[in-house]
Amino acid sequence: MTDDAVELPADLDLEAVREALLEWYEADHRPFPWRETDDPYAILVCEVMSQQTQLDRVVDAWEAFLERWPTTADLAAADRADVVGFWSGHRLGYNNRAKYLHEAASQVEAEYDGAFPREPDELQELMGVGPYTANAVASFAFNEGDAVVDTNVKRVCYRAFDVPDDDAAFERAATALMPDGRSRAWNNAIMELGGVACTQTPRCDEAGCPWREWCGAYASGDFTAPDVPTQPSFDGSRRQFRGRIVRTLREYDELELDVLGPRIRVDYNPQGEHGRAWLLELLADLETDGLVTLETRDGEPVARLRR
Incomplete structure (x- = not known):
């Protein structure tokens, strides 16, 4: 040693x-299906999905995602709004992770000719892939991780x-x-x-x-251990309402603020606590993530899903 x-x-x-x-x-x-593959793309999808979701819940989403977009080429060619909609619909955490996964697939296709890099340092060059995820992919796909x-x-x-x-x-x-x-x-x-x-x-x-x-x-008999971080409740969270906004805009394409509000929150009141100011903050976050655009028409804010 x-x-x-x-x-x-x-x-x-x-x-x-x-x-x-x-x-x-x-x-x-436990017979998780991603343990039966060494496909780096499939493993990356699993690692990104499991960052905020219990593994048992990831299985169905992972299988459905790979059935719809089985390769990086398929994902890179997909409409980003469809990928984000899938993510939100399966309650997989922050939608920007779906955007990063989509962009990472595009990088693999454009910069690596469709072949994943093998080393953790190289894998970190992919969008949204940090040290932990890079090492996990290197380990489980290539047996070359730390x-x-x-x-x-x-x-x-x-x-x-x-x-x-x-x-x-x-x-x-x-x-x-x-x-x-x-x-x-x-x-x-x-x-x-x-x-x-x-x-x-x-x-x-x-x-x-x-x-x-x-x-x-x-x-x-002393089983104390370091504190385990807990995820904030999803119900009532900003993540939940951001997801509702994306799903609603996928259905309607674009909506004025006061038409969108009641569709994502039943107690929406333009001048209330959960009104225009609250909704504009959520939309601003989504705009920063590149998922939504905001514009003004006839003096009224209009939200539109970015394509």
Whole structure:
């Protein structure tokens, strides 16, 4: 073990730890369909969709998206409004992620001749692809990624090996744990461990956690872990109403402000708390994202979906 891995116990049998986890994962894991492919496009779609959505809910949306746009060429050629409408209709989070995914597909076609870059640094050149997503695609599509460090992995490392609650420490520990040349299998396995066994309320024995013999939390009974960020409620959120605006404009193409308002909120009142000023703020956000245009006709604001 190198000096960079000092967060792990000095006497930890790394080979035994690795073998135990990989055998556990291979014996039984959740059968998500994106785990059965090494298509970088399909994996990218999954990673973007799952940023704000439970994995169980992603399955239907992912399959429907790929049925409609099975390749980057298909997505790049699609009408952006249709892609955004799909995203909003499936409640997949911020609509600008759909716009970025559409633009990333165009980049792959125009700049890479339809072939995805393989390295995390190259993948980050794609629109909307940050370090985590780039590394996930490199791992799951090409088996050429680094250790993935998400909330589940942090929780596992903190509990099992007493890794300090520090991002750099988690990165070093996760890197030291991952066997060379196994990023696809390993990253799937350790995230699965955090997703089904080392959950916020641990299920060590029920899930047959393969790390119980090494786990400090299991030995002590202290299962505290770093706080897990919670998503704000979708109902009543700005995201919800932004999505309604996009869906409504897809149906009507363009609407005056006071015609649009009641279609997205039943208690819309032009002069009220949820009136013109509130609606204009939402439309301004969508305009900034390149999804909507606002213009004035005969003194009245008109919203139109950008094509």
